[in-house]
Amino acid sequence: MKLRFSPPSVTTLVQEVPRLVAWRRRIEGAARKGVVFWDESLPLSWLAEIPGSRPLPAGESCKRWHVLEAALTHLAAARLPRTGSVIAVGGGATCDLTAMAASLYRRGVDLILAPTTLLSVIDAGVGGKTAVDLEESGRLLKNFAGSFHPAREVWICPEVLVTLSERERRSGVGELLKMLWISRQRADLEGISAWIREGRIARGFWRQVRQALAAKVRIVERDPLDRKGIRAALNYGHTVGHAMESLAGGKLSHGEAVAWGMWVESALVDRKFAQEVRQALQFLDFADPRSVLAGDRADWEFALEGDKKSDGKKISLKVATGRGLREVRKTPAQIADAARAFL
Ligand SMILES: NC(=O)c1ccc[n+]([C@@H]2O[C@H](COP(=O)([O-])OP(=O)(O)OC[C@H]3O[C@@H](n4cnc5c(N)ncnc54)[C@H](O)[C@@H]3O)[C@@H](O)[C@H]2O)c1
Ligand SMILES: [Zn+2]
Structure with a gap:
């Protein structure tokens, strides 16, 4: 039957x-x-x-x-x-x-x-x-x-x-930028900056919040149970970001770590786009994470090995580039080297 x-x-x-x-x-x-x-x-x-x-x-x-x-x-x-x-x-x-x-x-x-x-x-x-x-x-x-x-x-x-505190506002912005970049939308940095600095929700800023929310809804609709790999795009910046969070021992918020994680992950495939990510983060006064990151190459590898997108050998990443999303597969060692070179 x-x-x-x-x-x-x-x-x-x-x-x-x-x-x-x-x-x-x-x-x-x-x-x-x-x-x-x-x-x-x-x-x-x-x-x-x-x-x-x-x-x-x-x-x-x-x-x-x-x-x-x-x-x-x-x-x-x-x-x-x-x-x-x-x-x-x-x-x-x-x-x-x-x-x-x-x-x-x-x-x-x-x-x-x-x-x-x-x-x-x-x-x-x-x-x-x-x-x-x-x-x-x-x-x-x-x-x-x-x-x-x-x-x-x-x-x-x-x-x-x-x-919300400035720390929480900034953390949310990390994810806002992620949503905009994975859906190939430009971020209005002036509006975002006013939100981070003063907590002011200008009309332009709120428009971006709506765009980000709509982007998430579109992704979820296509892969509601996270079985098709489409939702992997939402993990952009998170493989490196999660490792940074653990290496920083609480000194980086989740969104800050994701923001810098996006820079490193994009740099694996598209240096030009990664440069744009970096400039945006600098414009928004995201503090340079190097001073709070403790650990050597082995610590980086250890932190990356627990990544949920790992099959035990390589980690799959969906990364934003100037031409849309690209999938890359790298070993924790390769990602650790890139992170240490860029950060
Ligand atoms: N289910 C999902 O699809 C999904 C997606 C992304 C993240 N998450 C989860 O979301 C959590 C992170 O969410 P978050 O950043 O909202 O964190 P959170 O819920 O921990 O809130 C962050 C801080 O802000 C405070 N706070 C909340 N609202 C406030 C307000 N209006 N004014 C002042 N303070 C306020 C909270 O007390 C907390 O200290 C993580 O656990 C993550 O795993 C889930
Ligand atoms: Zn997140």
Whole structure:
């Protein structure tokens, strides 16, 4: 016998909600039929007053099994029905953890995401991936457990981004540039610079945020379950970036490391385009990472060997060039040499 059928799918509605007051009203409204999880460090005191809501540890520290279990137990204690919703208010970490809880609770309930960082607006909020980090022999294995559980709705509010620190604004810009460059769009550096320096969201800057978000949506639509290699483009800058993050021991934000990672990765195939990347980063005052990178060639290789796109020998990278994306396969040693030569 042969049976063939299509799994159920969710259509995600991404909506901009320009005013904070309207965004808040939506979240409070959704909470009547759902449970809100929020990043405990958000400067939005009204979240704590929503009945049944629960704060999560701030940022990445929420992406742990014990936090997931506590979130699931909270949903069970609230007797959230299968028709109820789970709502996340926070950055990518809060969205990842909450989404995973929503995907597991009673085998899956509706998810609403209200992202509060630039990164989560353009990247983590759309794409359906959920995650927690694992720990093995003292090493943090980021996003090693997770599922696909797309949100039913994503509510984006520019006003909520104004409280982000400069470090977080800059980190989000690393991913914004990535999205623009992998989709062959020019970055308006003046607008981006004003956002980093003053947290000002000018119309031109917001247009780029929309372009980046649309680019992510297009990629995800073509490869929703990350099986066709298309989503590998979203990893541009990340192979070298992740290695830099671990070598810098916390002194580089994720987005900064990705930004410099894009430069090194593009330099593997297109020096001219890499030069443009470098000039853009210098224009935006991304600090030279060399002073914070500790480690010799062996440390670089070790850091690169754990890359998720590695088959044990070579790492596949999808890299932006002046002529669009190009795939390259290099050994960790080759990438380590390039990184050490360029950085
Ligand atoms: N699911 C996906 O497809 C996907 C894609 C990209 C990244 N991610 C994940 O997203 C996470 C990174 O996301 P992130 O950069 O948003 O980090 P984050 O959620 O850790 O937030 C960064 C920091 O900003 C604070 N913060 C959040 N919103 C704020 C606001 N409005 N005002 C002031 N402070 C605020 C948080 O407390 C935290 O300290 C990583 O865990 C990464 O793995 C997931
Ligand atoms: Zn990233």
